[in-house]
Amino acid sequence: MDSKDKDHILSLKVMRLTRPSLFTGLSVGCDARDLPGEHLNADVRADIAIPQGLPNTGVGHMLLLPQSFGYWRGGGNIYLGETFSCCLCVHNDGKDVVREVCIKAVLQMSNQRVPLLGEDDNELLHQLEPNETINEVIQHEVKDIGTHILVCAVTYLAAAGDRQNFRKFFKFQVMKPLDVKTKFYNAESDEVYLEAGVQNITSGPLCLEKVELEPSPYFSVTSMNKVLPDSNSLVFGRMNVVNPHDTRQYLYCLKPKSEARGNPRAATGHLHRQAGHCVAHQHGRPRQTPDQPAPENAFHPGPSLCSSLSSPQTPQYGDVRVTVERIPNMARLEEQFEVCLSISNICERNLDLYLEFLGGGGGSVWSGVSSRSLASLSPGQSVSLCLPLVPLQTGLQTIAGIRLTDTFLKRAYNYENLAQVFITNEKSKEQEDFFSQWVNDYTLPCG
Secondary structure: OOOOOHHHHHEEEEEOOOEEEEEEOOOOOOOOOOOOHHHHHHHHHHOOOOOOOEEEEOOOEEEEEEOOOOOOOOEEEEEEOOEEEEEEEEOOOOOOOEEEEEEEEEEOOOOOEEEOOOOOOOOEEEEEEOOEEHHHHHEEEEEOOOEEEEEEEEEEOOOOOOOOEEEEEEEEEEEEEEEEEEEEOOOOOEEEEEEEEEEEEEOOEEEEEEEEEEEEEOOOEEEEEEEOOOOOOOOOOOOEEEEOOOOOEEEEEEOHHHHHHHHHHHHHHHHOOOOOOHHHHOEEEEEEEEEEEOOOOOOOOOOEEEEEOOOOOOOOOOOOOEEEEEOOEEEEEOOOEEEEEEEEEOOOEEEEEEEEEOOOOOEEEEEOOEEEOOOOOOOEEEEEEEEEEEEOEEEEOOOOOEEEEEEOOOOOEEEEOOOEEEOOOOOHHHHHHHHHHHHHHHHOOOO
């Protein structure tokens, strides 16, 4: 039967086990010529909590046991990936011997039930003399966020021969130690840039040992978080300590693999089909390994945590995709240069396209035949076009656009913001030589 704890001769207490912390002494010193003289400095040197030779750093070298001694009634901060540890104490408060004492502990979550103690049928039954205690330590690595309930049950055979049992419940919340926010940037090429902000949402500092991105099968990833591309020096240094509520920004470059380049629509469709599932099957997911900063061998290292990302907004290309393959960074005013474009068929039928030039708002104009038909493109096929362009204004100018028309469906695709070029009005050496030669040829001699 179930009844209250006070009706039983056995009492159950649960004590949460926590790690010790570092104790830092208060260092207050003064100059020897001040009024206190050497008294304050002598107290600092005599304080065992202050390291010798480092009196003013505030760094301690002694461990401080938890100050909240007593029995656990639930609650407290437990973070995802930590090991939940507690001690179950069953004490005989009566004057008679209690036999066949059995202790069971089960951790209940929203979607599962994990037995921690006493589930084995061959479990050894205990016998408790008056004022004796049974101590059992249970541990479990929490892997789910949300409400957890620890259910403890005690069964025993009383002196009168009747079997008694009672239960206790302890509720606690498991929270995330890190929060990840992401942004996706689509480049002019096939590359996609992912910016991940990792924020420490705990009440204490964390040390991020590693933050990496696991790409999906369609993409390869390049980390851009090093000082130099070929060096091992990270932007945040070897000890990446993140204070509470601070954020670290990481940048990654995702490039489609050869099978995705051959059929860009397949890669895009893969991303959309997996939008409601784990991000590891979309673009990727960052893995964080937080460690509590502590002296060597003082604490156990922190766990590896995976944080899900929101679905990226992949660009909609329709049946045709146009990318810039080559374009100069800078060009001179009214000097013709070439823009090389790649036109890809990402649908499942042959495409017959018609090319037309669009205006660039006065900043640039195309040179050559204004419209023409392109060769038929089979599914997954691409064609490269090098088109001449003449800049008409100085400064950072957006190149003139193009229009591609599907002659079968009579559907037009406009591409007006393909790339930008910086236009300067400096004369080239060939122009200066030509002007000097023209002046010399047509200048009449004096006299």
